[in-house]
Amino acid sequence: MATKRQQLLDFAVLGLLHEAPMHGYEVRKRLDLAIGPFRALSFGTLYPALRGLVEEGYLVERSTDGPNTSRRPRIVYELTEHGRARFGELAGGGDDAAYDDESFALRLAFFARTEGTARLRILQGRQARLEERLAAIRRDAASGDSWSRLLTRHTEESLVRDLRWLAELIAAERGSSSTPGTLTDPNHPAFQPPRLGAPN
């Protein structure tokens, strides 16, 4: 039922809320800045999604404002145990894992919180995807006028480089034990508790 994009958004939100509760505005800012390649999403998408996650029991609302403030109430969302489990499911790839640029970058952003076996599977899935793309580009490498061919050749070279890079990651993942240790760093700014604006 859930769209691929919806699943991806759920994954990102659940991942962000893992370390600290946040309100919607904060979530969006981090998706924009910290997570990087994840395309900015509009509030018209995010807010309904947050409410949906509450409905499904993955999040709970929690207002940090005292009752006697005149301030517009801000809704802080907090992860439930159920939500934590859901993140694990989504991180593992779920039913139909997508390996496009955006999905892959997002998965990588939460790799430190992903199981070793799932990590390997994701890297290999991405590899397969890029190899498909490379084959497709080589298939009609000769087509197009010289301008298009210029772009095609450049894209092909980029793909080869990306694949080499991926192969290195896979080798490293295979070599290390299930917990990479030296590669994991808990000081991700996206995981620092957010400052929730006014103190009150």
Added chain:
Amino acid sequence: MATKRQQLLDFAVLGLLHEAPMHGYEVRKRLDLAIGPFRALSFGTLYPALRGLVEEGYLVERSTDGPNTSRRPRIVYELTEHGRARFGELAGGGDDAAYDDESFALRLAFFARTEGTARLRILQGRQARLEERLAAIRRDAASGDSWSRLLTRHTEESLVRDLRWLAELIAAERGSSSTPGTLTDPNHPAFQPPRLGAPN
């Protein structure tokens, strides 16, 4: 009024129809295969767009089927003079030229039919865009855990390579006269007259 995406689609359709009249199915196939990076678009988008272009006088419908065939009528679209002019406008960049991956790749696909001055402007616009992206990535290169940083570093290297490539193109464009000659090749399969299925 027109969306950025609509303008892009108009540009692609007008460009494809420059050499030969086609029906919608053919247009979609070429957008998918020949043009490459232009994301596949659904018929639910393409057909209304074609009808819209007819309404605006950029295309005319022309049925190639004789009256006595039982075959479902296929609508062949043909470029008008007005449409040819419109393509020139859009190729020049129009009001708000977009320089994202998709737009740029599409513009490049029709570069042989684009004026020299517009070509240079497009390459430089793309250059500016990539430099922005590079600056943004470098600004928070230190953020994220080591997994994200791995991706960030790789992306940064790719951007640098892309910029180098672009600089070469720009130098070549500057060096050559307004018509590149040696670089232009009219044998683009996208510009071969389409085979319209059954002969009749």
Added chain:
DNA sequence: GCTGCATGTATCGGCTCGATATATCGACAC
């Protein structure tokens, strides 16, 4: 002559984007 696949046009529901409305807070100027 049956089955499957490519060709070809068309529509619809649901989801998303982009714009907009509303409201509070902190900062800085005058």
Added chain:
DNA sequence: GTGTCGATATATCGAGCCGATACATGCAGC
């Protein structure tokens, strides 16, 4: 102090697009 500006924060709406689906024909293989 008070005026304005930008950041914070939630919410909604119209327009537009994707993905699925329906329908119909031609062609190849068996």
